[in-house]
Amino acid sequence: MRSRRLVISVAVIAATIALAPGIAQAAEPVAPGVGAPAVDLTKAAAPNLNTFKSPAERSVRKALPGAKGGVSAQQAAGNPDLALLLNAAATTAHAFDLETTVISADSTLKVTVDWGDGSTPDGMDAHGSTVLKSSHTYARLGRYTVKVTVTDPANQAEVVNDFEVMTAGSDFVAHTPTRLLDTRDGTGTVRGKVPAYGSTHVKVGGNGAIPEGVTAVALNVTVTNTTSGGHITAFAEETERPTTSNVNFEAGQSVPNLVIVPVGKNGYVELANRGSESVDLIADVTGYFTRTDAAGYTPMTPVRFVDTREGLGTAPGQLAGQKTFGTKISGLRGVPEGITAVALNVTATNPREAGHLSVFPGGGNVPITSNLNFTAGQTIANSVIVPVGPDGTIDVRNGAWAGTDVIVDVVGYYSTDSKAAYMGLKPVRLLDTRDPRWTHGPLLGRGYIWQALSAGEPGIAGYVLNATVTNTAGAGFLSVAPDPNTLEQYREGRRVLPERPTASTLNWTAGKTVPNLVQAGAGNNGIVDFWNQGWDKTDLVVDIFGYYETN
Secondary structure (H helix, E strand, O other), X not given: OHHHHXXXXXXXXXXXXXXXXXXXXXXXXXXXXXXXXXXXXXXXXXXXXOEEEEOHHHOEEEEOOOOOOOOOHHHHOOOOOOEEEEEEEEOOOOEEEEEEEEEOOOOEEEEEEEOOOOOOOEEEEEEOOEEEEEEEEOOOOOEEEEEEEEEEOOOOEEEEEEEEEEOOOEEEEEEEEEEXXXXXXXXXXXXXXXXXXXXXXXXXXXXXXXXXOOOXXXXXEEEEOOOOOEEEEEEXXXXXXOOOOOEEEOOOOOEEEEEEEEOOOOOEEEEEEOOOOOEEEEEEEEEEEEOOOOEEEEEEEEEEEEEOOOOEOOOOOOEOOOOEEEEEOOOOOOOOOXXXXXXXXXXXXXXXXXXXXXXXXXXXXXXXXXOEEEOOOOOEEEEEEEEOOOOOEEEEEEOOOOOEEEEEEEEEEEEOOOOEEEEEEEEEEEEEOOOOOOOOOOEOOOEEEEEEOOOOOOOEEEEEEEEEEEOOOOOEEEEEEEOOOOHHHHHOOOOOOOOOOOOOOEEEOOOOOEEEEEEEEOOOOOEEEEEEOOOOOEEEEEEEEEEEEOO
């Protein structure tokens, strides 16, 4: 039954975390490890998998027109208790299981399910009181009226019951980069730093062009004016604060990170400062998720579109201070025309002074928002989701007064033709190499950890993760890519060595703690690799916030 589908997926996740994650140096065989502790995601997924019910009392009865030759009053009054009880449960982003309980006398019946989306109704035969099960996958997200009809020809009676269901997944609506919060000047809140172990709140639903009822939002959250170390946790207001982190910082740092975070029922997101000193927080929106039909997501194995060091995608040479370049995204390197937004990993390297980069739709006005902040000589990356301009381009502006090199990797795109809808989870820690239950220790230089997330579940297209490196022994960068092996190949020792990726997800130097959001593709096998591209070991922490599902 489809109703077991997510449970099976969860069981696979839990089992593989406990038994299957492997760690290896690229030149060595990959051996299964005992791994991180098992995690049960059933409760985390449950809030999105709603149930719907229509009681038998809502059944509407009518007598059918008399059969040829007439029908007696006794027959027309037959089967007086005929009724329908309907129960539906969302099983995936687009699909439902329906349980139809038929209450009837001992009579031959015809049952028809109209799913409300114009598809051919499902017809079933029944006899007397019984329970019938059916399932359906909607091509588009939205709200639908499901109507079930039971007909008793012998008694010339018909009963109808219907109810409204809402698909569980969410599509993406791109939004021009806009600042929703800045504690430095009081934008969206009272002016002043967020106190130690305190919180601030970001109005999302009903704010400007963002409608009420959005399910999640893409925010670029920046912490600045820090005087001690700590981390920021983003979560839906009026829900329990998770133990995971979104932005890690040290004293004197300005650190941005993209977050895809659920929005509370009241339209707010809470940002909690988990540091011992007060900080300033900035939040810029670039899009939101809604349960109405909009743009789905298509993940890609990361593809490099821009590298100013070699003139890829733009003129060779550093992007000068206070200057902007544009680059074409739609229609190139596997990205189709007609996309609405693109998911990127943007890296600044070799900057000559401190500054920031802003990424925005091609041809649009330069926003006051920023996507990543850097200091002189620093290499730093950040995930970016940005709308594309009418011509399929994006612009990148250097907010510093001196030049910097810029690298842009495309990791996926949003379009009305893309089928994968977002399914948010209560954040869960998948992996922490510092945990004593992880017996392999830190991620070795030039090595990788493979993690099975949805093995055997082809409907899962990708995952929203947050990867953090800490206790870094030297400089390096992290790459995240789908694994070509199946879970069975790993378990049976038949794996092939994955090709080392070239795109970077986050960069670090010795002794630093660096986070970044990762929109990782599931590939063909639901296994993701985390590569340490440096020569020295590092600890790795991975949290999951949601996944993209095609059916």
